[in-house]
Amino acid sequence: MAHSRTVTTTQSDILSTARTQVLEKGKGLSESQVLEVLRLPDDALDELLELAHEVRMRWCGPEVEVEGIISLKTGGCPEDCHFCSQSGLFASPVRSAWLDIPMLVEAAKQTAKTGATEFCIVAAVRGPDERLMTQVAAGIAAIRDEIDINIACSLGMLTSEQVEALAAMGVHRYNHNLETARSHFPNVVTTHTWEERWETLRMVREAGMEVCCGGIVGMGESLEQRAEFAAQLAALEPDEVPLNFLNPRPGTPFGELEPMAGPDALRTVAAFRLALPRTILRFAGGREITLGDLGARQGLLGGINAVIVGNYLTTLGRPAESDIDLLGELQMPIKALNDTL
Amino acid sequence: MTTPVAETSQGGAAAGAFCDQCGRPADGAEHPRCTARRELEPPRYCPDCARRMVVQVTPVGWTARCSRHGERSSAG
Numbered sequence: 001m002a003h004s005r006t007v008t009t010t011q012s013d014i015l016s017t018a019r020t021q022v023l024e025k026g027k028g029l030s031e032s033q034v035l036e037v038l039r040l041p042d043d044a045l046d047e048l049l050e051l052a053h054e055v056r057m058r059w060c061g062p063e064v065e066v067e068g069i070i071s072l073k074t075g076g077c078p079e080d081c082h083f084c085s086q087s088g089l090f091a092s093p094v095r096s097a098w099l100d101i102p103m104l105v106e107a108a109k110q111t112a113k114t115g116a117t118e119f120c121i122v123a124a125v126r127g128p129d130e131r132l133m134t135q136v137a138a139g140i141a142a143i144r145d146e147i148d149i150n151i152a153c154s155l156g157m158l159t160s161e162q163v164e165a166l167a168a169m170g171v172h173r174y175n176h177n178l179e180t181a182r183s184h185f186p187n188v189v190t191t192h193t194w195e196e197r198w199e200t201l202r203m204v205r206e207a208g209m210e211v212c213c214g215g216i217v218g219m220g221e222s223l224e225q226r227a228e229f230a231a232q233l234a235a236l237e238p239d240e241v242p243l244n245f246l247n248p249r250p251g252t253p254f255g256e257l258e259p260m261a262g263p264d265a266l267r268t269v270a271a272f273r274l275a276l277p278r279t280i281l282r283f284a285g286g287r288e289i290t291l292g293d294l295g296a297r298q299g300l301l302g303g304i305n306a307v308i309v310g311n312y313l314t315t316l317g318r319p320a321e322s323d324i325d326l327l328g329e330l331q332m333p334i335k336a337l338n339d340t341l
Numbered sequence: 342m343t344t345p346v347a348e349t350s351q352g353g354a355a356a357g358a359f360c361d362q363c364g365r366p367a368d369g370a371e372h373p374r375c376t377a378r379r380e381l382e383p384p385r386y387c388p389d390c391a392r393r394m395v396v397q398v399t400p401v402g403w404t405a406r407c408s409r410h411g412e413r414s415s416a417g
Contacts (some may be wrong), residue, residue, distance in 0.1 A: 068400040093364070093385035097395045107399045114400070250363075286379055310400035316381045320401065 006088040008069045014040070015047060023055050024061075024339055028275045031231035037164050038223045042263050052270035052303030059277040065154075065306035067118035067282070068111030068320075071313040072099050072139065077124040079156075079191045081179070085249035086124035088132065092251035093288050094314055104139045105146055111307055112318040113147050114309050117337045119143070120152040120175060122196060122313055126192065127157040133165060140169050148337060152212060155220040157196055162272055163203045173210035173239065176200050181229040184221045201236060210239040214284070218246035218260035226268060229277040241279050243272060244285030247315065266298055273303025282306035288318055296326055357388020364391040384413065 014036040029037065042047055063316040076088045076096035085092040104121070113117045123132055123141060132155065140151055149262060152174035153166055166174065178197055179185065185194040187194050201324055205211050233241055241312070245265050246255045260268075265287075273281055283304045287295050296307070296318065327334060360367050361384035362375035383396050387407035394413075395404040402415035 070399060071397070074397065093393055095393050095395045099397060103397070103399070110400045184411050311398045311403070314383075314396070314398055316383060316403070317397065 015044070015051060015063075016272060018051060018055075022274050022277050023051065023058055026277050028060055028234050028277050029230075029271075031227050034230045034271050034275050035227035037274060038226055040267060045263055045266060048270045049266060049298065049302035052113045052273040053301050055273055055277050056303050056305050061281070062332050063305070064300070064332045065118060065280055065282070066114065066324070066327075066333040067120060067306065067308050068107070068114065068116045068310055069120045069122055069308055069313060070099065070104065070107040071097075071124065072104060072110075072121050073097075073123040073125060074099075074314065075124060077090075077126070079126050079189065081189050082253035083122075083179075083188065083219055083246055083249065085252055087252070088236075090252050092249060095166045098135075101135075101139050101142050105142050106148060108143045108151075109147055111310070112147050115324055115334050116309055116320075117150055117231070117335060118152060119149045120154055120173075122154040122175075123156065124313075125156045127159070128155040128162060128294050133162060136166075137169055140171070144170070150337065152210075153175055154212075157192065157200045158203060160203055163207045163209075164220065167207040167209050169253065173212050174204040175212035175240075175242065176204070177215045177242070178213055178229070178232065178236075179215040180217075180219055180221055181225040182232060182328070183228060184219070184225045188219055198236075209307060211236065212240040212242065213238040214240070214242035214244065216244040216246050216286070217265070218257070218286070218290070219254060220257060227271070230272050233272075234275050237279075239280060240274065240282060241276060242282040242284040242306075242308070243269060243304075244284040245290040247289045249288040259286070259289050262291050265295070266302055269299050271305050280306045282308065283300045285315070285317075293318070293322075296323055297330070300326070300330055300332065359386055359388050359391040361386050361388045366391075369386070383415070 075086045077086050077092045080087055085094045098131040108119045136173050150172050152173040153171045180188050182194045199209055245260050248255050281304055283299050307323050309323045311317050360372050360375050362378050364386035383403035384405050387394055387410050389410045392407050394407050396405045404414040406412045
């Protein structure tokens with residue numbers, strides 16, 4: 001009995017603290033506070049999600065940012081990110097492919113047709129070479145000729161000249177994920193460092209582009225490392241955090257890891273929202289595997305305020321219309337083009 | 342060339358001599374993990390010859406090209 005009273009007091013303490021500190025004052029939880037949230041028992045999950053939803057509504061509003069993504073250059077990557085089927089170093093079934101400009105424009109049109117206002121062009125590379133930068137420039141110009149949509153890019157690590165070039169092309173947001181806690185990163189990637197990624201993000205911000213930086217949870221990190229990651233993202237102050245759940249890919253070093261349990265995934269969503277009260281928190285890859293169809297609703301009512309709709313880079317997602325219909329049902333309007341959340 | 346293929350849900354072709362997920366002979370044998378995976382995966386191997394295909398996923402579909410047997414797509 002004494003033990004259960006202790007647990008109850010602790011959980012009510014952290015939720016009560018979060019209510020005052022995050023909901024009322026807008027100050028995100030610290031690393032140690034996030035860890036307390038991640039340790040909450042399943043029977044506190046509903047209360048936690050409700051609080052995270054209140055925080056999102058209070059500090060971000062009801063709008064949801066909808067995005068589509070496309071792989072411009074697939075596979076054959078020289079890096080060894082252990083979760084990724086596009087590394088050329090693993091025996092993955094994913095083969096190299098380049099998308100041509102007409103197909104890129106078509107993908108942007110498909111995205112816009114879903115109601116999405118964001119379109120992210122992604123390449124599986126360490127960093128862009130001249131050929132890729134030329135292709136990106138031509139692709140952005142061709143998209144702008146035909147449709148009105150915000151264009152983001154994710155092309156790996158950049159030089160300062162490349163940062164400037166992308167900003168000049170009108171790329172409004174750049175994605176470069178830190179992927180996981182700094183202390184866990186060497187277990188996930190060995191061909192480059194967490195600090196190299198941080199440097200690209202610093203240059204992106206300096207150039208005036210919005211910073212999109214998140215990662216993948218469920219890659220064997222401890223709860224302490226998950227809390228560390230949330231705190232490191234909070235320190236970066238990104239405009240957007242895409243939150244992925246590991247989808248174990250055949251042939252990769254993480255191919256045999258078990259997908260994260262649903263309650264853990266939802267606790268993580270809520271904990272990240274409480275660490276980052278004003279940030280765009282996007283449901284990204286792996287949610288279908290980890291949470292199933294119900295997960296979209298639970299996430300959107302538990303701190304999420306942005307989604308990737310339709311398919312991902314190499315895998316398929318829920319049909320876009322399922323998510324769009326759900327937003328209508330939940331009375332969450334899609335963020336209009338060029339609005340800021 | 343686009344070859345219409347039999348569809349199972351959004352992703353993948355089930356019919357053929359080889360499994361489109363793992364590339365092993367279909368042989369009427371059950372591939373439970375492949376069946377589960379097919380729900381959220383495009384085909385990776387040509388069902389006719391088991392060659393790895395070049396796959397492009399787009400926001401609303403996919404295309405998969407075998408060097409011997411041509412292109413398949415989610416559009417059929």
